[in-house]
Each structure stands twice: as structure tokens, then as C-alpha cells.
Amino acid sequence: MNPATKPTETNQPSAHLRLVSDRAGSAASGITLSGVSKTYRSRDGDVPSLRPLDFHINEGEFFVVVGPSGCGKSTLLKMISGLLAPSTGEILVEGEPVTKPHGNVGIVFQNALLLPWRNILSNVMFPIDMKKLPRNEYLPRAKALLKLVGLEGFEKKLPWQLSGGMQQRASICRALVHDPKIMLMDEPFGALDAMTREKMNVELMRIQRETGKTVLLITHSIPEAVFLADRVLVMTERPGAIAAIYDVPLPRPRSLDAMADPAFTELVQRIRKHFFTQSALD
Ligand SMILES: Nc1ncnc2c1ncn2[C@@H]1O[C@H](COP(=O)(O)OP(=O)(O)OP(=O)(O)O)[C@@H](O)[C@H]1O
Numbered sequence: 001m002n003p004a005t006k007p008t009e010t011n012q013p014s015a016h017l018r019l020v021s022d023r024a025g026s027a028a029s030g031i032t033l034s035g036v037s038k039t040y041r042s043r044d045g046d047v048p049s050l051r052p053l054d055f056h057i058n059e060g061e062f063f064v065v066v067g068p069s070g071c072g073k074s075t076l077l078k079m080i081s082g083l084l085a086p087s088t089g090e091i092l093v094e095g096e097p098v099t100k101p102h103g104n105v106g107i108v109f110q111n112a113l114l115l116p117w118r119n120i121l122s123n124v125m126f127p128i129d130m131k132k133l134p135r136n137e138y139l140p141r142a143k144a145l146l147k148l149v150g151l152e153g154f155e156k157k158l159p160w161q162l163s164g165g166m167q168q169r170a171s172i173c174r175a176l177v178h179d180p181k182i183m184l185m186d187e188p189f190g191a192l193d194a195m196t197r198e199k200m201n202v203e204l205m206r207i208q209r210e211t212g213k214t215v216l217l218i219t220h221s222i223p224e225a226v227f228l229a230d231r232v233l234v235m236t237e238r239p240g241a242i243a244a245i246y247d248v249p250l251p252r253p254r255s256l257d258a259m260a261d262p263a264f265t266e267l268v269q270r271i272r273k274h275f276f277t278q279s280a281l282d
Pocket residue numbers: 040041042047048049067068069070071072073074075076238
């Protein structure tokens with residue numbers, strides 16, 4: 001095995017893992033989870049969704065989470081954004097405990113969720129209007145972001161006049177417009193066709209390089225995870241725990257040719273082995 005593709009640490013599904021990553025950074029920056037778990041309380045009983053998780057995502061890192069359906073990936077993302085409270089543990093974003101929705105994150109969902117009556121520029125400006133930030137200050141930034149993702153000239157169009165991939169690019173701009181330190185992306189390209197999805201992957205890596213954002217992305221696609229990530233966190237079935245965290249040994253910048261690299265194939269296979277008995281992943 002290529003030593004660079006060794007998992008940082010693995011655990012048995014039942015064990016509470018205190019993961020000591022060799023890339024562990026300071027809790028004053030990035031995202032830090034300490035003993036974070038989630039059990040949903042419902043009328044039908046408790047639904048344990050995440051076992052206690054401990055890990056750190058470094059500032060400026062591209063961190064990707066893969067795991068079977070229902071293992072708690074979206075729950076994890078909602079807790080980091082402050083939309084959902086953990087049952088146990090603490091989350092720090094940029095050194096600050098997360099106790100409520102906060103402005104340090106931009107979120108991109110599977111569907112672009114643009115407002116159909118607002119034009120593209122106005123959709124990108126939506127968080128600015130919601131947060132009552134000065135429009136004049138952020139308008140040039142919104143336009144610059146649209147240019148960065150190749151949507152210059154489409155500012156006045158309505159969402160239905162754009163393709164799915166273009167709409168998703170606009171939603172990435174919307175997530176970035178208030179200049180959050182962190183981008184949280186929940187299956188952002190799951191609804192796109194395979195070719196558009198590949199283009200969007202390349203595009204997203206370019207945006208991340210140019211903006212230096214910390215990205216936490218969730219995907220069901222192992223090749224997509226390895227292609228995009230600095231590190232890939234592999235989750236077990238629900239209630240989700242950390243099965244392993246892998247460093248991706250591919251140099252940057254990456255083009256689609258990286259998928260032909262033996263190190264890429266090796267790591268994809270290694271991660272796939274975690275799900276051998278499962279059919280939930282690509
Ligand atoms: N509000 C809720 N009340 C009760 N159970 C919930 C609630 N939200 C999620 N769950 C349960 O928690 C588990 C984790 O859900 P979550 O959506 O985080 O998984 P996921 O890994 O993102 O799934 P998928 O990959 O299919 O999107 C699932 O079993 C789900 O049924």
C-alpha cells in the first residue's frame with residue numbers, strides 16, 4: 001500500500017474514537033468537533049444518528065465526508081452550521097463554540113434552491129438582504145463571484161433561464177457572497193448529469209484555491225471525494241462513526257487526468273472496501 005494512502009486512524013464501529021490526526025491544527029481556526037453526537041428524539045422513540053465524533057478540519061482545507069445513506073452526514077453538516085444542536089459534545093468554528101446559526105458558513109445544498117422570482121444577481125445577493133448588510137458594499141463582490149464561476153452576462157436572467165449546472169454555480173456564489181470562512185456543501189452536485197458534475201468539480205476546486213475557503217463537502221461518490229479532497233472522512237453505517245480518515249496523495253492543482261493516477265485508483269479502491277457489503281455508494 002502506498003504509505004500516503006494509509007488511514008490516519010481507524011476504529012471499530014462500536015468504539016468512541018478520539019482521533020489524533022497528523023494534520024491536527026489549532027482549534028482557534030477551522031472546525032473542531034469534540035465528542036459530538038446526535039440522537040433525534042421522536043414520538044416513535046430515539047433515533048441514534050451519530051456516535052461521538054472527534055476531528056479537526058484545518059483552515060483552508062478541502063475536507064470530504066463519504067458514508068452510506070442515513071449515516072448522519074447531513075446531520076453533521078446541520079450541526080456545524082448551527083441549525084441543529086448536538087446531543088453531546090462541542091463544535092468550534094474559528095475557535096467559537098457553535099450555539100446557533102452563525103455567519104461564518106455558507107451552505108450549498110443538492111438543489112440550487114434559487115428563488116424563482118429573483119434574477120440571478122438578486123438571488124446571489126439574498127443573504128446580504130437577509131442579514132441587512134450594506135448592498136452597495138457587497139454588489140461588486142456578487143458580480144465578481146458570478147464572473148469567477150463563468151456567469152458574467154447572466155445577472156439579469158431568471159433561474160429557469162439557466163441550466164442546472166449554471167444554477168448550482170449561482171448557488172455557490174450565494175454561499176460565498178457574505179465572505180464566510182467556511183463552505184458547507186451537502187451533495188452539491190448530486191442532481192447533475194455526470195459530465196456537468198465533473199466540470200463542476202474542477203470549477204469548485206478552482207474557486208476553493210482562489211478564495212482559500214475551508215470546504216466541508218458531503219458526497220455519495222467515492223471518486224468525487226478522492227478527486228476533490230485533501231482528506232476524506234469515511235463514515236460507518238448509522239449511527240455514524242468515523243471508520244477512517246485518509247490523506248489524498250494527489251498534487252494540486254488537479255485536472256481530470258488525476259483520476260488516471262494509480263494513487264487515485266488505489267485510494268478509491270481502499271475506501272470502497274469499507275462498503276463492500278453495502279450497496280449505498282457508487
Ligand atoms: N428530524 C429527524 N427526526 C428523527 N430522525 C431523523 C431526523 N432527521 C434525520 N433523522 C434520522 O437520522 C439519520 C441520519 O440522517 P441524515 O439525513 O443525517 O443522514 P445522511 O447520511 O445525510 O443520509 P443521506 O445520505 O441519505 O442523505 C437517518 O436515519 C434519519 O432517518
